[in-house]
Each structure stands twice: as C-alpha cells, then as structure tokens.
Amino acid sequence: MDERVLCSWRSTMNERANPEPDEEFLATPERGSAEQLLDAGAQSELDAMRHSAAHVMAEAVLDLFPDARLGIGPAIDNGFYYDFDLPRPLTPDDLVAIESRMAASAAADRPFVRREIPWAEARTEVERAGQGFKVEILDDLAARAREGGQELPVTSFYDHGSFTDLCRGPHVASTGRIGPFKLLSVAGAYWRGDEKRPMLQRIYGTVWASQEELDRYLWRREEAKRRDHRRLGVQLDLYSFHDVSPGSAFWHPKGWRVWLSLQEAMRELQERRGYDEIATPMVVAEKLWRQSGHWDLYRDNMFLIESEGQTFSLKPMNCPESTFIYKSRVRSYRDLPLRLAEYGRLHRNERSGTLSGLTRVRHFVQDDSHIFVRPDQLADEIAALLAEVDEVYAWFGLKPEVRFGTKPDKALGDPALWERAEALILDALRASGLPWSVKAGDGAFYAPKIDVHIEDALGRSWQTATFQVDLVMLPERFDLAYIDEHGQPQRPIAIHRAVYGSLERFIGILVEHYAGAFPLWCAPVQAVVVPIADRHLPAARELADVLRGRRLRVEVDGSDGRMQNKIRLATEQKVPYILVLGDREADARTAAPRTRAGEQLPVEGWEALADRLAGEVTRRVVG
RNA sequence: GCCCACAUAGCUCAGCCGGCAGAGCACUUCCUUGGUAAGGAAGAGGUCAUGGGUUCAAGUCCCAUUGUGGGCUCCA
Numbered sequence: 001m002d003e004r005v006l007c008s009w010r011s012t013m014n015e016r017a018n019p020e021p022d023e024e025f026l027a028t029p030e031r032g033s034a035e036q037l038l039d040a041g042a043q044s045e046l047d048a049m050r051h052s053a054a055h056v057m058a059e060a061v062l063d064l065f066p067d068a069r070l071g072i073g074p075a076i077d078n079g080f081y082y083d084f085d086l087p088r089p090l091t092p093d094d095l096v097a098i099e100s101r102m103a104a105s106a107a108a109d110r111p112f113v114r115r116e117i118p119w120a121e122a123r124t125e126v127e128r129a130g131q132g133f134k135v136e137i138l139d140d141l142a143a144r145a146r147e148g149g150q151e152l153p154v155t156s157f158y159d160h161g162s163f164t165d166l167c168r169g170p171h172v173a174s175t176g177r178i179g180p181f182k183l184l185s186v187a188g189a190y191w192r193g194d195e196k197r198p199m200l201q202r203i204y205g206t207v208w209a210s211q212e213e214l215d216r217y218l219w220r221r222e223e224a225k226r227r228d229h230r231r232l233g234v235q236l237d238l239y240s241f242h243d244v245s246p247g248s249a250f251w252h253p254k255g256w257r258v259w260l261s262l263q264e265a266m267r268e269l270q271e272r273r274g275y276d277e278i279a280t281p282m283v284v285a286e287k288l289w290r291q292s293g294h295w296d297l298y299r300d301n302m303f304l305i306e307s308e309g310q311t312f313s314l315k316p317m318n319c320p321e322s323t324f325i326y327k328s329r330v331r332s333y334r335d336l337p338l339r340l341a342e343y344g345r346l347h348r349n350e351r352s353g354t355l356s357g358l359t360r361v362r363h364f365v366q367d368d369s370h371i372f373v374r375p376d377q378l379a380d381e382i383a384a385l386l387a388e389v390d391e392v393y394a395w396f397g398l399k400p401e402v403r404f405g406t407k408p409d410k411a412l413g414d415p416a417l418w419e420r421a422e423a424l425i426l427d428a429l430r431a432s433g434l435p436w437s438v439k440a441g442d443g444a445f446y447a448p449k450i451d452v453h454i455e456d457a458l459g460r461s462w463q464t465a466t467f468q469v470d471l472v473m474l475p476e477r478f479d480l481a482y483i484d485e486h487g488q489p490q491r492p493i494a495i496h497r498a499v500y501g502s503l504e505r506f507i508g509i510l511v512e513h514y515a516g517a518f519p520l521w522c523a524p525v526q527a528v529v530v531p532i533a534d535r536h537l538p539a540a541r542e543l544a545d546v547l548r549g550r551r552l553r554v555e556v557d558g559s560d561g562r563m564q565n566k567i568r569l570a571t572e573q574k575v576p577y578i579l580v581l582g583d584r585e586a587d588a589r590t591a592a593p594r595t596r597a598g599e600q601l602p603v604e605g606w607e608a609l610a611d612r613l614a615g616e617v618t619r620r621v622v623g
Numbered sequence: 624g625c626c627c628a629c630a631u632a633g634c635u636c637a638g639c640c641g642g643c644a645g646a647g648c649a650c651u652u653c654c655u656u657g658g659u660a661a662g663g664a665a666g667a668g669g670u671c672a673u674g675g676g677u678u679c680a681a682g683u684c685c686c687a688u689u690g691u692g693g694g695c696u697c698c699a
Binding site: 140155165190191195235241243535536560566568570580583594 | 625635672689692695698
C-alpha cells in the first residue's frame with residue numbers, strides 16, 4: 001500500500017491493481033441495516049450459498065466447455081466469482097446459457113458431498129483431470145506444510161452430481177439450497193493476480209437469500225449507474241473528459257463553482273485553525289526526487305520532462321517541497337506547530353487501464369497540509385485534526401469513520417517513538433467521540449496512519465481523509481530541525497494531512513452521494529428565477545441582482561418556454577431553489593420559491609428571501 | 624500495462640444479411656405569454672473516434688491506433 005511511497009495517499013503502479021476495495025462497485029450494502037443485522041450464522045450460510053453457486057457455475061461452464069481449466073471460485077461480498085481458462089472469450093449469450101444450466105442444476109437439488117483424500121491421491125486426481133491450476137494449489141499447500149514442518153495435508157473435495165472440485169468448504173447441503181442468483185459480468189483476471197501469469201476469464205455472479213434481497217441489490221446497482229458521477233457530470237455540465245488528456249478532468253464553470261465552494265470552505269477553516277497556505281513549483285528537478293526516495297520507488301509513476309540536459313518531473317506530491325519552506329529559516333520550538341497548507345496540482349502517471357472518471361485520475365489537487373510539530377504537541381494536534389474531520393464532514397451531512405493503521409512489520413525509525421506516537425493517537429481517538437477501529441500493521445512504513453472513511457447514500461464506503469504521523473521520512477531525509485529551549489537542535493514530527501483527500505475524487509463521491517443534488521452552499525447554481533411571461537423578465541433580473549448581491553449564484557431562465565418547462569429543466573439540473581415570478585410577484589416584489597424536491601414554499605419578499613438563502617449558505621445547511 | 628466489450632448529432636440512443644445518415648432531448652427562428660415537472664411549427668446540426676485494408680459499394684466486415692467501460696490474489 002502506501003508504504004512504498006513517501007507522502008502518497010494513493011496507490012502506486014506496483015501494487016495490486018485494485019488497491020481500494022472500498023471503491024468496489026457497491027461494497028457491502030447499507031451497513032447498519034439489513035446486512036449487518038444478519039447474525040454470524042446467517043452470514044456464513046449466505047457465504048456457503050455463494051461459494052456453492054460458484055461450484056454450480058463451474059459445473060455449467062465445464063458442461064459447455066469440457067476443456068475448461070478451473071482457477072479459483074470464492075464467495076465475495078454480494079456474491080461470488082470463478083476464474084476459467086477457456087478456449088475462447090465468453091459472450092453475453094454464453095452467460096445466459098451458463099445461467100440456465102445453473103438453474104437446472106439448482107432445480108435438480110443435488111446434494112453436496114464432502115470427500116477427504118490424502119494429498120498425493122488428490123494430486124493424482126486433479127492432474128488426471130487436467131486441472132493444472134488445481135495442481136499448483138495443491139503443490140502450494142504441500143510446500144506450506146513442509147515449511148511449517150508438517151505432514152502432507154489431507155485435502156477435501158466437494159462433489160455434486162458429476163462435478164467435483166478441490167475445496168475447503170463449507171457448502172450448503174444441496175444445490176437447491178442456493179438462493180436466487182444472477183450472473184453479472186465477465187472480466188479478465190490474472191491467475192493469482194500476477195500479471196506475469198495467464199489471464200483467465202472471471203465470471204461474477206450475485207446470490208441472495210431471498211428474491212427480495214436479490215432485487216434490492218440489483219436495484220442498487222442500477223441506482224449506482226444512474227448516479228454515476230461520470231454520467232451526471234455531463235448531464236449537470238460540471239466537467240468533461242477528453243482523449244487529449246486521459247485521466248484529467250476539464251472543469252466546466254459549474255463544476256468549478258463546486259470546486260471553489262469546497263476550497264473556500266476549507267480555506268476558511270484553515271485560517272481559523274492556524275494554517276498558512278503556500279504554493280510550490282510543479283516542475284521539479286530529479287535531484288529532489290532522489291533525495292526524497294521517490295526516484296527509486298516511484299519514478300515509473302512520474303511524468304518526466306527533459307530540459308537542457310536535466311531531468312525534471314511534474315510533482316506527484318507536495319511534501320518534499322514543503323520542507324524547503326520549513327528549512328528556509330531556523331525554526332524555534334516556539335514556531336511550532338507550523339501548518340503549511342497547499343493546493344498543489346499533482347500529476348501521477350497511473351497506468352491507462354486503471355483510470356476512471358474523477359476517482360482514478362492522473363491529475364488532481366489535494367487539500368494537502370504538512371504540519372510540523374514537537375513530539376509534545378502531537379497529542380493535541382491529532383485531537384485537533386480529528387475535530388477538524390468531524391467539522392468538515394458535517395458540512396456534507398457525512399459521518400466519518402476512523403481507521404487507525406498501526407506499525408507494520410517493516411517499519412523505519414525508533415521503536416520507542418512509534419510506541420509513543422501510537423499511544424498518543426489512541427488517546428486522541430478515545431477522546432474524539434468518533435467511531436474508530438484499529439487496523440493492526442496497516443500503517444505506512446514511516447508513519448502510523450489514520451484513514452477516514454465515509455459511507456454514501458447507497459451504503460458504499462469511501463476512503464477520503466488521511467493523516468500520517470511521519471516520524472522518519474520528511475524529518476530524517478530532509479534533516480528537519482527546530483531549536484529547543486536549551487538551544488539544542490531537535491527533530492520535529494511531520495503530519496501529512498488531507499481532509500477531502502483529492503478535490504476531484506471528493507467531488508466525484510459527492511455527486512454520487514447526492515445524486516447531483518448538492519447542498520445549497522456548494523450547489524453550482526443555487527437558484528433559478530423563472531419569469532412566467534416575457535414581461536416579467538425585468539423584474540426577474542432585478543430579483544437575481546438582489547440575490548447576487550448576497551453572493552448567491554443565480555440564473556434567470558429567459559427562454560420563451562412555458563413556466564412548466566422551465567421548472568422541469570431547473571429541477572432536472574438539481575437547482576435547490578426555483579423562484580417563480582409572475583404579475584403578482586413582480587408587483588409585490590416577492591417570489592414563489594419551489595424546491596428541487598417539488599415542495600412549494602410560502603411567497604417571500606425579495607430581501608427576506610435573500611437573507612434566508614444567504615443564511616443557509618453561511619451555516620452550510622445540509623438537505 | 625493486460626483480458627473482454629464499446630466508440631454514430633452537444634446529450635441519450637436506433638441503424639437488420641454491406642446498398643441514400645436516423646429519432647428524442649438540447650439548440651436557432653417563428654407562433655404562443657402561459658401560474659408550479661415537457662405548448663406548437665419550421666430549421667440548423669455528422670470526417671459514423673483515427674489510420675489502413677477487403678469490396679462495384681463500408682457506419683456495418685478485417686487489422687492497427689487512441690479513448691472509454693467492466694475487471695486484473697475477498698485465495699482450495
């Protein structure tokens with residue numbers, strides 16, 4: 001994970017291709033609702049169904065392709081998959097055929113039978129069946145046993161009908177006990193996730209205990225498609241993507257309004273909380289990246305530029321440069337904490353196949369800060385950061401959930417310092433009142449890490465904020481120091497922090513969370529004035545000016561469409577307030593506000609309306 | 624990067640077995656000036672992603688390139 005890269009909040013090319021499982025299309029549905037209420041037994045029953053469904057699918061595939069070689073077929077969140085080596089690519093028609101064979105197998109209600117076989121016999125059996133991947137799995141099992149000084153293991157097979165598969169189990173009693181299922185998609189997957197190994201075809205499916213749950217899941221998938229920020233971004237005219245710069249958004253005026261609103265809010269917070277904002281160059285010489293260690297670990301991910309025989313890079317992160325500002329003068333213990341915020345434009349050369357909308361980009365901006373503290377200030381600073389996260393996410397009606405990643409096996413730095421830092425973080429977490437959990441060993445190799453996750457309206461979990469308590473990398477590599485009260489140089493601790501994470505990604509998440517209906521304070525257009533007839537246009541423009549005078553973002557729909565049509569269009573654009581203005585309102589200098597939800601509000605005078613809306617913006621009222 | 628699929632008007636999409644480039648929305652103009660989710664008519668809008676090939680003829684078939692989408696160790 002992030003261990004490989006200093007100051008990185010995103011993955012590198014060398015990691016698993018899909019390093020953020022929380023981003024997985026529809027993670028666990030609605031935690032805290034139905035899914036979580038399942039007791040452990042029900043969950044394991046569901047897992048058994050899903051794993052059994054994988055076997056039944058493998059049976060169907062072997063039926064259609066007798067030469068198919070089987071990879072693995074585990075139960076996963078929401079369903080299962082199975083990997084196959086097949087003579088030709090699967091088509092959607094194949095999925096239909098496979099699914100109907102599965103249904104037949106389920107209808108036949110064949111029992112699952114467990115066979116236990118000594119390792120050597122098992123190996124002969126799968127080898128005779130031509131299942132090379134299974135042979136490899138068995139050899140690995142044996143190797144692992146040998147390493148542990150154990151005997152060759154006894155293996156188990158599960159049979160149903162004529163199908164048999166090496167399998168740890170457990171399974172449901174019979175094929176008829178598998179709940180309602182549906183095959184979803186085919187995708188390529190490397191054998192054991194290793195890009196040097198063969199590419200297999202993976203079929204994904206979903207299984208639920210009841211038809212209702214299956215329907216609900218499928219509906220949620222559809223809903224996620226409808227809310228897809230890539231789709232809504234176009235419909236709402238927020239941003240676009242073009243092949244001249246893959247992985248980088250072109251921000252339209254409306255999307256940039258959202259961006260600026262978030263940035264302004266964060267800047268306001270940062271001023272209040274004692275940050276200073278800085279800006280450092282985007283093009284940086286190789287020398288710096290050698291010093292920071294990126295050159296060895298991260299070069300493949302950087303955009304390089306040659307000039308006059310020197311190699312430069314577009315910066316993939318801000319942190320190394322911030323140390324130049326720290327070191328630009330001698331720092332006293334009285335100067336700390338020093339909080340340097342930076343909205344630097346970052347470029348990372350992510351592999352083309354991993355790019356996706358705003359959530360996986362090559363160019364982005366973090367609400368980044370590097371906070372330099374004395375060890376004795378760490379506890380207070382962590383507490384302040386947790387409070388900050390709580391405050392920021394309240395602007396969006398989101399509840400943060402904190403995960404604390406502790407010291408990994410391979411860690412740099414003084415173990416005593418690690419221990420103290422972790423203890424301080426734990427204290428701060430306990431005091432914060434936020435829900436949190438510990439992920440042992442999940443810290444960066446140079447820093448204990450706090451990741452913040454949020455759950456969106458569809459129950460999907462997203463990782464957003466991160467704090468890394470950097471004991472080693474910035475302070476040691478860049479030889480940072482402050483002068484203590486005895487005149488002695490001391491090492492500060494650097495905290496890397498981002499609360500939104502990347503603005504791009506955060507906006508993408510918000511678009512999907514709100515289905516495009518941003519809270520008033522960050523909505524790109526906050527109100528549309530709808531004149532009923534052309535003669536009301538002058539009054540409509542006057543009203544718009546009154547609202548704009550209060551820094552509200554207002555448009556006037558001066559088209560010659562009918563009022564009904566204007567209301568429809570504004571509603572589709574998710575504009576929070578639609579202000580209808582006809583003879584009555586024009587004369588009385590009032591407006592009839594209607595919300596995008598279709599709610600009709602009482603007629604209000606222009607000034608009162610402006611006051612009310614401006615107040616909602618200032619207070620960042622959600623919903 | 625790798626596997627598979629996809630790329631037609633600003634957007635959403637249709638276009639069959641290769642034979643004149645289509646619809647709805649949006650846009651422009653005209654009529655309409657209406658009271659809370661689609662008034663009417665006309666018009667404009669296309670290098671069918673790009674480059675090559677097959678063919679009398681290519682949006683359609685083949686190859687390459689670019690981009691986009693679903694995925695690429697939840698471990699028997």
